[in-house]
Structure formats: C-alpha cells, structure tokens
Amino acid sequence: MxxxxxxxxxxxxxxxxxxxxxxxxxxxxxxxxxxxxxxxxxxxxxxxxxxxxxxxxxxxxxxxxxxxxxxxxxxxxxxxxxxxxxxxxxxxxxxxxxxxxxxxxxxxxxxxxxxxxxxxxxxxxxxxxxxxxxxxxxxxxxxxxxxxxxxxxxxxxxxxxxxxxxxxxxxxxxxxxxxxxxxxxxxxxxxxxxxxxxxxxxxxxxxLDLSRFPAPPESRPVRDGSDPADPVRIVSVGRAVSKKGLGDLLQALAALPPDLHWRFAHVGGGDLLNSLKAQAQATGIADKVAFLGPKTQPDIIALLREADLFVLPSKKAVSGDRDGLPNVLMEAASQKLAIVATDFAGIPEFIRHQADGELVPPGDWEALSNAINLLAREPKRREALGESAFERLRRDFSxxxxxxxxxxxxxxxxxxxxxxxxxx
Missing domain, CATH: 3.40.50.2000 (Glycogen Phosphorylase B;)
Structure with missing residues (x-):
C-alpha cells in the first residue's frame, strides 16, 4: 500500500x-x-x-x-x-x-x-x-x-x-x-x-523507567566474605558473548584469596555458556558458580535485590563488537547495588570511578579480581557506591x-x- x-x-x-x-x-x-x-x-x-x-x-x-x-x-x-x-x-x-x-x-x-x-x-x-x-x-x-x-x-x-x-x-x-x-x-x-x-x-x-521497579531495599545483610555460611553474593547479567568479558570475570573470581567466601550467579543465554561452564570447572570454582540462563525482568530484579555486588567487565570483541551503555547497569543501580565494571564504551558516562562504582581497564582480570576482593570485604563502601549510583540514575538517567x-x-x-x- x-x-x-x-x-x-x-x-x-x-x-x-x-x-x-x-x-x-x-x-x-x-x-x-x-x-x-x-x-x-x-x-x-x-x-x-x-x-x-x-x-x-x-x-x-x-x-x-x-x-x-x-x-x-x-x-x-x-x-x-x-x-x-x-x-x-x-x-x-x-x-x-x-x-x-x-x-x-x-x-x-x-x-x-x-x-x-x-x-x-x-x-x-x-x-x-x-x-x-x-x-x-x-x-x-x-x-x-x-x-x-x-x-x-x-x-x-x-x-x-x-x-x-x-x-x-x-x-x-x-x-x-x-x-x-x-x-x-x-x-x-x-x-x-x-x-x-x-x-x-x-x-x-x-x-530507565523507575516506575517499573520496586524501591531499593532499605538495607542489605552486612556480608564481608568472612563467613562461609553466608558468602558474599556476586551477580552478572548479560548474554554469554565475548564482549561481555565473562571469561575475564571467571578468571578474576578464580584468583580471589581463599579466605574470601563468595558465590556467583550469571543470568543470560548465549553461545559461550558451555565454554564458560567448562572454564569454571577447570579453574575449580564450579561449586561456587551458578549459570541460571535467561530470566524475565522480575526474576532479575529479585536477584539484584538479594545480591551484594554486580559485576560487568565489558570489553571489545575480536569482531569489533562492543557494548553501548548496558541497561542492566542502570537496573542494578535502581536497587542501590554496588557495581564493578570496566572503563569502556558508554559505561563511564554513567558510572563515575570511585563515586558510583569501581571501574577497571577492560580485559584486565587481575585488576578486576582486586576490585572485587576489596569491595567484597567492605560493606559500607558498597552501600555508599550503591547510594550514589541510585541518585545519579534518578537525577540524570531517568x-x-x-x-x-x-x-x-x-x-x-x-x-x-x-x-x-x-x-x-
């Protein structure tokens, strides 16, 4: 017509x-x-x-x-x-x-x-x-x-x-x-x-349309990784593709000190899921890692509310593909969840280093591991970063x-x- x-x-x-x-x-x-x-x-x-x-x-x-x-x-x-x-x-x-x-x-x-x-x-x-x-x-x-x-x-x-x-x-x-x-x-x-x-x-x-999200939790359990019965909960959400840097994240988690107790959950589908599961097995952390597959937004928000730390180590893929400003970072901020991400693509346009979260160089799993280790042990620092990211989201990224x-x-x-x- x-x-x-x-x-x-x-x-x-x-x-x-x-x-x-x-x-x-x-x-x-x-x-x-x-x-x-x-x-x-x-x-x-x-x-x-x-x-x-x-x-x-x-x-x-x-x-x-x-x-x-x-x-x-x-x-x-x-x-x-x-x-x-x-x-x-x-x-x-x-x-x-x-x-x-x-x-x-x-x-x-x-x-x-x-x-x-x-x-x-x-x-x-x-x-x-x-x-x-x-x-x-x-x-x-x-x-x-x-x-x-x-x-x-x-x-x-x-x-x-x-x-x-x-x-x-x-x-x-x-x-x-x-x-x-x-x-x-x-x-x-x-x-x-x-x-x-x-x-x-x-x-x-x-x-982000904040009207679709619950108010952030009034408080979170004070976890610092010292209690094996109540480990620090780390979450990442994103398709299992190379630009998300999930292989770097697993390498960073495997390098965490043995006295830090943690659990990690990943949400998302993607072609690299099987290789990531094999990597977790090979590095000896499979018992601490859960690959949950794709989830609807209410399920994701429930997971973010229960977590202590959100991690997204985006980087440039070999193909040239890269992230923009992943919406999931804003979703994590909507729940006042502390964030560790990479200083890459559009991420620093939202997350300011050491103000709204911690940023590390893309592809640097050692720096990523160090940032996770430090924040996992500092619940008050996590609370301050989560509060700042939430205020920035509400003020500048609604x-x-x-x-x-x-x-x-x-x-x-x-x-x-x-x-x-x-x-x-």
Missing part, C-alpha cells in the same frame, strides 16, 4: 521481537504508546525465547514478522517482488541494493531485499514513517522499503551495529535517513564524523528525558510531515 496523505502511525522495525536482552527497546515502545503515538512492530526474526518480560505483554502495537528466510515463505516474497516491480521507487531501491551487493556479496544482502519487498507491499497505508533499531541489517531492510514506497525513515543506533557495520555502509544510510539517535556519547561522535550532516545525529540515553525527545521528533513527523511523500 502507499502512504496516505494523512498517515498517522509509525512502523518500528527490529531484528527480533520480543527479546529478553532488549528491555530498552520494549521500554521505549511502551512509553511512546502510553503517550498516544500509534506504533506497530515489524520484526526480521521470530522470537527464540519462551519467556517474555511483563512490559512486552503491555505493548498493544501489532507485531508483523517478515520471512526470516526467503525460502520459507516463497509466495509471500514473490507477491512482494511483483508488487515492488511496479513501483516508481523500484529503480532507486535496486540501485542501492546492487551497490551494496557489489561490496558485500553475501546471501544476507539478498535476504534483506526480499524482506523489504514483503514489507513494502504489506505496510498499511496509514503508516507514513519507518523507525528502525540498529543500523546494520534491519536498517538495510528499512532503507530498501523506504525507497520503494517513498516513506521517510529514521534510526536508533546502539552498539554492535555501530562498531561492526562498514563505514561505507554507515555513511550511505546516515545520508538517507532523516535523523538518528544513539545511546552513548562515543557512538554519537563516531556517527557524526561519518554523517554529511552531523547535526542529524543526536545523543539520546535510553534511561527514561523521561529520552522519551520526551523521541516523542517530540515523532510528533513533528506525524503532524507536519518530514517531506512530501513520493507517490510510488
């Missing part, structure tokens, strides 16, 4: 929906819906996890799933291709696609074009604008669909998509999108340097500021139109 002159809704495009690791996207969609914006969700992939966060169940927008692999829905892809062939924007979309394919000869490129054909055909007429999370493959689908239908598009860039997408591809997408936002100053600076119009790239923190910004941007698109829609 073609966009109508009075298009009133926005399609939000994501790689997979819902995903337990993407609370920041669900939080944003729900908040914008609650402010009266008409949204619908388009996903490149079906969900792979059975558990769903409560806030995903509150989202009212319809979710449409594109063919994850083109051969699985050939008739749907064919109908999309034939429909697209008759659009005025077909030549523009194909020129962009062939230019991309010449520089990246992969099946992934062809799949994104097929998904764009389907999306272009099936978008309701009252959807006048496309907003995509992630600049890599989801933005390729949106870019082709926008060219086919004459719709405008914008993006939210996060972490992996910024640091693993080729510069040539980012430059071209930045040039075509109306504007974009990203969630760390480091990411914003990088994209602004590649954009022909740097002012169209803005820093907008996700922040969700409302970012949602105010996005709501204003989207309302301007809906109310006035970013530009005349191209008849396709």
């Amino acid at each position: 073609l966009p109508s002159p009075t298009a009133r809704r926005i399609a939000v495009v994501v790689k997979g929906y819902p995903r337990l690791s993407e609370t920041f996207i669900a939080q944003e969609i729900l908040a914008l819906e609650q402010r009266g914006l008409g949204l619908e969700i388009w996903s490149l992939r079906h969900p792979t996890e059975k558990a769903v966060h409560p806030m995903n169940r509150q989202i009212k927008g319809r979710a449409t799933y594109l063919p994850e692999y083109l051969y699985e829905e050939p008739l749907r892809v064919l109908r999309g291709a034939l429909w697209s062939l008759r659009r005025n924007g077909f030549g523009l979309a194909m020129n962009a696609f062939w230019a991309d394919l010449r520089r990246d000869r992969t099946a992934n490129r062809i799949r994104r074009l097929g998904q764009a054909f389907v999306m272009a055909r099936e978008l309701p007429a009252d959807v006048g604008h496309l907003h995509v999370h992630y600049l890599h493959t989801p933005a390729s689908v949106v870019r082709y669909a926008a060219l086919l239908t004459g719709r405008t598009w914008t993006y939210s860039a996060h972490a992996k998509d910024i640091w693993t997408t080729p510069d040539w591809e980012k430059r071209e997408k930045l040039a075509e999108a109306l504007w974009g936002v990203t969630c760390t100053a480091q990411g914003a600076e990088h994209l602004q340097a590649l954009s022909p119009s740097p002012e169209r790239v803005s820093l907008v923190y996700h922040g 969700m409302e500021g970012g949602i105010d910004d996005l709501e204003g941007r989207f309302r301007r698109l809906i109310d006035t139109g970013a530009r005349d829609q191209v008849a396709a």
Whole structure:
C-alpha cells in the first residue's frame, strides 16, 4: 500500500521481537504508546525465547514478522517482488541494493531485499514513517522499503551495529535517513564524523523507567566474605558473548584469596555458556558458580535485590563488537547495588570511578579480581557506591528525558510531515 496523505502511525522495525536482552527497546515502545503515538512492530526474526518480560505483554502495537528466510515463505516474497516491480521507487531501491551487493556479496544482502519487498507491499497505508533499531541489517531492510514506497525513515543506533557495520555502509544510510539517535556519547561522535550532516545525529540515553521497579531495599545483610555460611553474593547479567568479558570475570573470581567466601550467579543465554561452564570447572570454582540462563525482568530484579555486588567487565570483541551503555547497569543501580565494571564504551558516562562504582581497564582480570576482593570485604563502601549510583540514575538517567525527545521528533513527523511523500 502507499502512504496516505494523512498517515498517522509509525512502523518500528527490529531484528527480533520480543527479546529478553532488549528491555530498552520494549521500554521505549511502551512509553511512546502510553503517550498516544500509534506504533506497530515489524520484526526480521521470530522470537527464540519462551519467556517474555511483563512490559512486552503491555505493548498493544501489532507485531508483523517478515520471512526470516526467503525460502520459507516463497509466495509471500514473490507477491512482494511483483508488487515492488511496479513501483516508481523500484529503480532507486535496486540501485542501492546492487551497490551494496557489489561490496558485500553475501546471501544476507539478498535476504534483506526480499524482506523489504514483503514489507513494502504489506505496510498499511496509514503508516507514513519507518523507525528502525540498529543500523546494520534491519536498517538495510528499512532503507530498501523506504525507497520503494517513498516513506521517510529514521534510526536508533546502539552498539554492535555501530562498531561492526562498514563505514561505507554507515555513511550511505546516515545520508538517507532523516535523523538518528544513539545511546552513548562515543557512538554519537563516531556517527557524526561519518554523517554529511552531523547535526542529524543526536545523543539520546535510553534511561530507565523507575516506575517499573520496586524501591531499593532499605538495607542489605552486612556480608564481608568472612563467613562461609553466608558468602558474599556476586551477580552478572548479560548474554554469554565475548564482549561481555565473562571469561575475564571467571578468571578474576578464580584468583580471589581463599579466605574470601563468595558465590556467583550469571543470568543470560548465549553461545559461550558451555565454554564458560567448562572454564569454571577447570579453574575449580564450579561449586561456587551458578549459570541460571535467561530470566524475565522480575526474576532479575529479585536477584539484584538479594545480591551484594554486580559485576560487568565489558570489553571489545575480536569482531569489533562492543557494548553501548548496558541497561542492566542502570537496573542494578535502581536497587542501590554496588557495581564493578570496566572503563569502556558508554559505561563511564554513567558510572563515575570511585563515586558510583569501581571501574577497571577492560580485559584486565587481575585488576578486576582486586576490585572485587576489596569491595567484597567492605560493606559500607558498597552501600555508599550503591547510594550514589541510585541518585545519579534518578537525577540524570531517568527514561523521561529520552522519551520526551523521541516523542517530540515523532510528533513533528506525524503532524507536519518530514517531506512530501513520493507517490510510488
């Protein structure tokens, strides 16, 4: 369908929906819906996890799933291709696609074009604008669909998509999108340097919707690691992938002094889980370590409330992938939990060293072990750091500021139109 002159809704495009690791996207969609914006969700992939966060169940927008692999829905892809062939924007979309394919000869490129054909055909007429999370493959689908239908598009860039997408591809997408936002100053600076119009790239923190979280515990047990019957409880939450530095964390835990009594729990799925379990076994700490797998947000918050220390040693992966500002750090701060993390990516934009938490160099397991050892023995220091992180979260990283910004941007698109829609 073609966009109508009075298009009133926005399609939000994501790689997979819902995903337990993407609370920041669900939080944003729900908040914008609650402010009266008409949204619908388009996903490149079906969900792979059975558990769903409560806030995903509150989202009212319809979710449409594109063919994850083109051969699985050939008739749907064919109908999309034939429909697209008759659009005025077909030549523009194909020129962009062939230019991309010449520089990246992969099946992934062809799949994104097929998904764009389907999306272009099936978008309701009252959807006048496309907003995509992630600049890599989801933005390729949106870019082709926008060219086919004459719709405008914008993006939210996060972490992996910024640091693993080729510069040539980012430059071209930045040039075509109306504007974009990203969630760390480091990411914003990088994209602004590649954009022909740097002012169209803005820093907008996700922040945290504190109304969804319980008030932090009034007090915590005074554990200092001296009692084997009541060990210090250490927690980490994140997918078991190399950029989370969980191998460094296990190495740091294995190096802790024998007189310090502790237990560690990890929450999250991921490809490296089996190797991490083997590492824990090989280093002799398997009896102190629990891998809990993916959990919903209420379960995670309950774990954070019972913990003494949260640790996230993010670092740069060999692939170039890296974190932005992990939302789980803010979730830990919401419960006044002391934090040890790395001085890397967007983390120091939130956690100030020795004020809101302890920061160590990325990849330095010895420094990480030392920081954990010292904080584990100092409950009063942990309490002070947790209090400071909570106040910083409430003062500077609440969700409302970012949602105010996005709501204003989207309302301007809906109310006035970013530009005349191209008849396709």
